[in-house]
Amino acid sequence: AQSVTQPDIHITVSEGASLELRCNYSYGATPYLFWYVQSPGQGLQLLLKYFSGDTLVQGIKGFEAEFKRSQSSFNPRKPSVHWSDAAEYFCASHGSGNTGKLIFGQGTTLQVKP
Amino acid sequence: GAVVSQHPSRVICKSGTSVKIECRSLDFQATTMFWYRQFPKKSLMLMATSNEGSKATYEQGVEKDKFLINHASLTLSTLTVTSAHPEDSSFYICSATRTGQETQYFGPGTRLLVL
Numbered sequence: 001a002q003s004v005t006q007p008d009i010h011i012t013v014s015e016g017a018s019l020e021l022r023c024n025y026s027y028g029a030t031p032y033l034f035w036y037v038q039s040p041g042q043g044l045q046l047l048l049k050y051f052s053g054d055t056l057v058q059g060i061k062g063f064e065a066e067f068k069r070s071q072s073s074f075n076p077r078k079p080s081v082h083w084s085d086a087a088e089y090f091c092a093s094h095g096s097g098n099t100g101k102l103i104f105g106q107g108t109t110l111q112v113k114p
Numbered sequence: 115g116a117v118v119s120q121h122p123s124r125v126i127c128k129s130g131t132s133v134k135i136e137c138r139s140l141d142f143q144a145t146t147m148f149w150y151r152q153f154p155k156k157s158l159m160l161m162a163t164s165n166e167g168s169k170a171t172y173e174q175g176v177e178k179d180k181f182l183i184n185h186a187s188l189t190l191s192t193l194t195v196t197s198a199h200p201e202d203s204s205f206y207i208c209s210a211t212r213t214g215q216e217t218q219y220f221g222p223g224t225r226l227l228v229l
Contacts, residue, residue: 032216043120043207044158044220051216090157100146100211102218104157 002026004093006105014113019078023091023105026072032094033067033074034102035059039087047089050074061085086112115141118210120221127198128229135193135224137208143188144210148218149181152205164191188213198228 005024013019025033032051036044048059055067057074065076078085091105117140127133137147146165150158162172162183170183180202182194191210195202205225209218 034217036220041223041225043118043222044209046217046219049217094216100216100218101148101160101163107155107157109155 002093002103004091004103004105006091006108008108009106010109010111012111012113013081015083016080019081019085019110021076021089021091021108021110022073023075024072025074025091025093027093031067031069031074034092035063035065035074035076036090036092037061037087038090044090048074048076081110081112083112083114086110116212116217116219117141118144118208118219118221120206120208120224122224123222124225124227126227126229129199130197132194132196133198133226135195135206135208135226137191137193137210137221139189139210139219142210142212144191145188145213146211147185147191148209149183149191149193150207150209152207152223158207161193195226198226200228202226203228
């Protein structure tokens with residue numbers, strides 16, 4: 001069965017420090033991989049996605065991620081975190097079949113220290 | 115582009131009443147919309163998949179008679195929580211996909227509180 005696991009429930013970084021978010025995916029032949037960011041009390045905003053093509057993807061808010069098939073990873077990185085990056089981050093991928101349904105990870109809460 | 119709105123953003127109702135939540139794709143046509151429920155500090159739980167002009171497909175454990183979904187047009191889906199009870203209090207989020215595309219765009223969510 002396909003699965004999406006975020007190993008870090010909570011991350012705290014200092015403002016200006018670098019950040020990498022982690023997610024372990026299992027997927028079928030074609031990966032449909034997503035990262036979403038959710039600010040408190042808000043909906044989800046698409047941060048990054050990967051379907052095919054260039055494995056290095058630029059997202060919003062200064063994030064980028066590289067799809068590494070051998071490691072089943074697509075981890076967003078940001079060289080210098082800003083206080084406004086504090087939020088909940090979810091990775092997701094399509095479930096089996098072609099239903100378009102998303103399987104979400106458990107979420108990672110990012111706290112930014114001044 | 116790809117803006118999804120929800121209305122209302124917040125609603126308080128009495129136990130036993132019904133509440134309707136609207137999900138609209140503002141600048142694109144959405145063949146498929148999804149309804150999620152999110153508990154505090156938890157991930158999203160898919161409730162149902164809504165396709166324009168057909169009956170919604172509910173996930174296992176979701177009562178279709180309690181959570182009525184209607185997707186009457188390519189830009190509007192509604193979720194009606196019937197005979198709401200306090201345990202239905204939650205954050206409900208919808209998403210929509212452009213026709214023929216894979217990315218889901220999410221609405222801002224609706225906070226429901228049942229007293």
